Amino acid sequence: DAMVIQNPRYQVTQFGKPVTLSCSQTLNHNVMYWYQQKSSQAPKLLFHYYDKDFNNEADTPDNFQSRRPNTSFCFLDIRSPGLGDTAMYLCATSRPGQGFSDGYTFGSGTRLTVV
Amino acid sequence: GENVEQHPSTLSVQEGDSAVIKCTYSDSASNYFPWYKQELGKGPQLIIDIRSNVGEKKDQRIAVTLNKTAKHFSLHITETQPEDSAVYFCAASRAGNMLTFGGGTRLMVKP
Numbered sequence: 001d002a003m004v005i006q007n008p009r010y011q012v013t014q015f016g017k018p019v020t021l022s023c024s025q026t027l028n029h030n031v032m033y034w035y036q037q038k039s040s041q042a043p044k045l046l047f048h049y050y051d052k053d054f055n056n057e058a059d060t061p062d063n064f065q066s067r068r069p070n071t072s073f074c075f076l077d078i079r080s081p082g083l084g085d086t087a088m089y090l091c092a093t094s095r096p097g098q099g100f101s102d103g104y105t106f107g108s109g110t111r112l113t114v115v
Numbered sequence: 116g117e118n119v120e121q122h123p124s125t126l127s128v129q130e131g132d133s134a135v136i137k138c139t140y141s142d143s144a145s146n147y148f149p150w151y152k153q154e155l156g157k158g159p160q161l162i163i164d165i166r167s168n169v170g171e172k173k174d175q176r177i178a179v180t181l182n183k184t185a186k187h188f189s190l191h192i193t194e195t196q197p198e199d200s201a202v203y204f205c206a207a208s209r210a211g212n213m214l215t216f217g218g219g220t221r222l223m224v225k226p
Protein backbone atom coordinates (compact mmCIF):
# COMPACT_ATOMS: atom_id res chain seq x y z
CA ASP A 1 0.00 0.00 0.00
CA ALA A 2 1.15 3.51 -0.76
CA MET A 3 2.04 5.24 2.43
CA VAL A 4 4.18 7.62 4.43
CA ILE A 5 6.76 5.92 6.64
CA GLN A 6 8.67 7.57 9.44
CA ASN A 7 11.75 6.20 11.14
CA PRO A 8 12.46 5.66 13.87
CA ARG A 9 9.16 5.44 15.78
CA TYR A 10 10.91 6.38 19.00
CA GLN A 11 14.15 8.28 19.46
CA VAL A 12 15.92 9.29 22.63
CA THR A 13 18.79 11.75 22.29
CA GLN A 14 20.96 13.68 24.66
CA PHE A 15 20.73 17.40 25.12
CA GLY A 16 22.79 19.06 22.39
CA LYS A 17 23.44 15.88 20.40
CA PRO A 18 22.39 16.20 16.74
CA VAL A 19 19.58 13.94 15.64
CA THR A 20 18.01 13.14 12.27
CA LEU A 21 14.50 11.90 11.67
CA SER A 22 13.51 10.41 8.33
CA CYS A 23 10.38 10.23 6.24
CA SER A 24 9.74 8.31 3.05
CA GLN A 25 6.68 8.14 0.83
CA THR A 26 5.47 5.89 -1.95
CA LEU A 27 2.62 8.20 -2.96
CA ASN A 28 4.68 10.30 -5.39
CA HIS A 29 3.31 13.43 -3.74
CA ASN A 30 5.22 16.55 -4.59
CA VAL A 31 4.67 18.34 -1.28
CA MET A 32 6.17 17.10 1.98
CA TYR A 33 5.69 18.69 5.39
CA TRP A 34 7.25 18.45 8.83
CA TYR A 35 5.11 19.16 11.88
CA GLN A 36 5.93 19.30 15.58
CA GLN A 37 3.20 18.14 17.98
CA LYS A 38 3.32 18.45 21.77
CA SER A 39 0.95 16.80 24.23
CA SER A 40 -1.99 16.27 21.84
CA GLN A 41 -1.92 19.90 20.80
CA ALA A 42 -2.57 20.76 17.18
CA PRO A 43 0.34 19.95 14.87
CA LYS A 44 2.60 22.97 14.32
CA LEU A 45 4.10 23.34 10.85
CA LEU A 46 7.88 23.66 10.86
CA PHE A 47 8.53 23.75 7.09
CA HIS A 48 7.55 22.16 3.83
CA TYR A 49 8.97 21.30 0.43
CA TYR A 50 7.08 21.91 -2.77
CA ASP A 51 9.14 19.70 -5.05
CA LYS A 52 12.67 20.97 -4.35
CA ASP A 53 11.58 24.37 -3.09
CA PHE A 54 12.06 24.71 0.66
CA ASN A 55 9.65 26.88 2.64
CA ASN A 56 10.43 27.68 6.25
CA GLU A 57 7.83 28.93 8.71
CA ALA A 58 8.79 32.29 10.22
CA ASP A 59 8.80 31.00 13.79
CA THR A 60 10.70 27.76 13.17
CA PRO A 61 13.93 27.87 15.19
CA ASP A 62 17.20 27.87 13.26
CA ASN A 63 18.06 24.71 15.15
CA PHE A 64 15.70 22.82 12.83
CA GLN A 65 16.83 22.03 9.30
CA SER A 66 15.52 19.83 6.53
CA ARG A 67 16.76 18.00 3.46
CA ARG A 68 14.90 16.47 0.57
CA PRO A 69 17.36 14.57 -1.63
CA ASN A 70 14.62 13.19 -3.91
CA THR A 71 10.85 12.98 -4.24
CA SER A 72 10.53 10.03 -1.89
CA PHE A 73 12.64 11.08 1.08
CA CYS A 74 12.71 13.99 3.46
CA PHE A 75 14.80 14.44 6.60
CA LEU A 76 14.45 16.59 9.69
CA ASP A 77 17.74 17.54 11.32
CA ILE A 78 17.84 19.02 14.81
CA ARG A 79 21.34 20.39 15.23
CA SER A 80 21.40 20.92 19.00
CA PRO A 81 18.25 19.52 20.61
CA GLY A 82 17.00 21.14 23.77
CA LEU A 83 14.65 19.71 26.38
CA GLY A 84 11.84 21.76 24.83
CA ASP A 85 12.20 19.87 21.57
CA THR A 86 10.75 16.75 23.15
CA ALA A 87 7.68 16.13 21.01
CA MET A 88 6.07 13.99 18.35
CA TYR A 89 7.36 14.88 14.88
CA LEU A 90 4.96 14.22 12.03
CA CYS A 91 5.71 14.01 8.34
CA ALA A 92 2.89 14.55 5.85
CA THR A 93 2.49 14.66 2.10
CA SER A 94 -0.07 16.10 -0.26
CA ARG A 95 -1.18 15.13 -3.74
CA PRO A 96 0.47 16.38 -6.88
CA GLY A 97 -1.51 18.81 -8.97
CA GLN A 98 -3.95 19.57 -6.19
CA GLY A 99 -2.13 22.47 -4.65
CA PHE A 100 -1.88 22.53 -0.90
CA SER A 101 -5.52 22.19 -0.07
CA ASP A 102 -6.11 18.52 -0.54
CA GLY A 103 -5.43 15.06 0.81
CA TYR A 104 -2.72 15.34 3.46
CA THR A 105 -1.40 11.90 4.33
CA PHE A 106 0.44 11.66 7.62
CA GLY A 107 3.05 9.20 8.76
CA SER A 108 2.82 7.54 12.16
CA GLY A 109 5.26 10.02 13.64
CA THR A 110 8.54 9.87 15.53
CA ARG A 111 8.35 10.44 19.25
CA LEU A 112 11.53 12.28 20.20
CA THR A 113 12.67 12.54 23.79
CA VAL A 114 15.58 14.81 24.69
CA VAL A 115 17.27 13.94 27.97
CA GLY B 116 -4.44 34.34 7.49
CA GLU B 117 -6.91 31.65 8.38
CA ASN B 118 -7.84 31.00 12.00
CA VAL B 119 -9.71 27.84 13.04
CA GLU B 120 -11.28 27.42 16.46
CA GLN B 121 -12.50 24.04 17.66
CA HIS B 122 -14.89 23.19 20.50
CA PRO B 123 -15.10 21.47 22.86
CA SER B 124 -11.53 20.64 23.81
CA THR B 125 -12.71 17.49 25.60
CA LEU B 126 -15.90 15.50 25.15
CA SER B 127 -17.05 12.49 27.11
CA VAL B 128 -20.02 10.41 25.94
CA GLN B 129 -21.57 7.07 26.76
CA GLU B 130 -21.19 4.28 24.24
CA GLY B 131 -24.04 4.44 21.77
CA ASP B 132 -24.63 8.17 22.18
CA SER B 133 -23.85 10.76 19.52
CA ALA B 134 -20.91 13.16 19.59
CA VAL B 135 -20.68 16.55 17.90
CA ILE B 136 -17.53 18.62 17.46
CA LYS B 137 -17.73 22.14 16.06
CA CYS B 138 -15.23 24.33 14.26
CA THR B 139 -15.37 27.92 13.09
CA TYR B 140 -13.09 29.50 10.51
CA SER B 141 -12.26 33.07 9.66
CA ASP B 142 -11.36 33.08 5.94
CA SER B 143 -14.52 33.20 3.82
CA ALA B 144 -12.47 32.00 0.83
CA SER B 145 -11.68 28.67 2.52
CA ASN B 146 -13.18 25.84 0.49
CA TYR B 147 -11.80 22.59 1.88
CA PHE B 148 -12.54 21.21 5.36
CA PRO B 149 -11.04 17.87 6.43
CA TRP B 150 -11.35 16.05 9.74
CA TYR B 151 -8.54 13.95 11.16
CA LYS B 152 -8.61 11.30 13.87
CA GLN B 153 -5.46 10.77 15.90
CA GLU B 154 -5.17 7.72 18.12
CA LEU B 155 -2.64 7.60 20.92
CA GLY B 156 0.90 7.35 19.59
CA LYS B 157 -0.13 7.53 15.95
CA GLY B 158 -0.26 10.11 13.20
CA PRO B 159 -3.53 11.83 12.24
CA GLN B 160 -5.69 9.92 9.79
CA LEU B 161 -8.17 11.59 7.44
CA ILE B 162 -11.66 10.34 8.26
CA ILE B 163 -13.90 12.62 6.22
CA ASP B 164 -13.68 15.89 4.32
CA ILE B 165 -16.07 18.32 2.69
CA ARG B 166 -15.76 21.00 0.05
CA SER B 167 -17.59 24.28 -0.01
CA ASN B 168 -19.88 23.25 -2.85
CA VAL B 169 -21.82 20.84 -0.60
CA GLY B 170 -23.52 21.31 2.74
CA GLU B 171 -23.31 17.80 4.15
CA LYS B 172 -21.41 14.58 3.63
CA LYS B 173 -21.93 11.25 5.32
CA ASP B 174 -19.87 8.08 5.61
CA GLN B 175 -21.50 5.37 7.71
CA ARG B 176 -21.54 6.63 11.32
CA ILE B 177 -19.74 9.91 10.65
CA ALA B 178 -21.03 13.02 8.93
CA VAL B 179 -19.82 16.54 8.40
CA THR B 180 -21.99 19.60 7.91
CA LEU B 181 -20.89 22.97 6.57
CA ASN B 182 -22.53 26.35 6.99
CA LYS B 183 -20.66 28.77 4.72
CA THR B 184 -22.70 31.77 5.77
CA ALA B 185 -21.86 31.31 9.43
CA LYS B 186 -18.39 29.97 8.62
CA HIS B 187 -18.64 26.88 10.74
CA PHE B 188 -18.56 23.15 10.16
CA SER B 189 -19.24 20.21 12.43
CA LEU B 190 -18.36 16.55 12.80
CA HIS B 191 -21.15 14.22 13.89
CA ILE B 192 -20.47 10.69 15.12
CA THR B 193 -23.51 8.52 15.78
CA GLU B 194 -23.70 5.29 17.80
CA THR B 195 -20.31 5.93 19.32
CA GLN B 196 -18.07 3.00 20.17
CA PRO B 197 -15.02 2.76 22.46
CA GLU B 198 -12.75 2.63 19.40
CA ASP B 199 -13.96 6.13 18.49
CA SER B 200 -11.98 7.42 21.48
CA ALA B 201 -9.20 9.61 20.07
CA VAL B 202 -8.23 13.23 19.43
CA TYR B 203 -10.05 14.79 16.49
CA PHE B 204 -8.72 17.76 14.52
CA CYS B 205 -10.60 19.91 12.06
CA ALA B 206 -8.80 21.97 9.43
CA ALA B 207 -9.56 24.50 6.75
CA SER B 208 -7.85 25.86 3.68
CA ARG B 209 -8.46 27.73 0.47
CA ALA B 210 -7.11 26.55 -2.87
CA GLY B 211 -3.35 26.96 -3.06
CA ASN B 212 -2.97 27.42 0.70
CA MET B 213 -1.95 24.97 3.37
CA LEU B 214 -4.25 23.52 5.97
CA THR B 215 -4.85 25.44 9.20
CA PHE B 216 -5.71 23.09 12.06
CA GLY B 217 -8.07 23.58 14.95
CA GLY B 218 -6.85 22.96 18.48
CA GLY B 219 -8.22 19.43 18.72
CA THR B 220 -10.94 17.64 20.68
CA ARG B 221 -10.25 14.68 22.93
CA LEU B 222 -13.24 12.35 22.63
CA MET B 223 -13.72 9.71 25.29
CA VAL B 224 -16.38 7.06 24.78
CA LYS B 225 -17.28 5.28 28.00
CA PRO B 226 -18.34 1.65 27.70
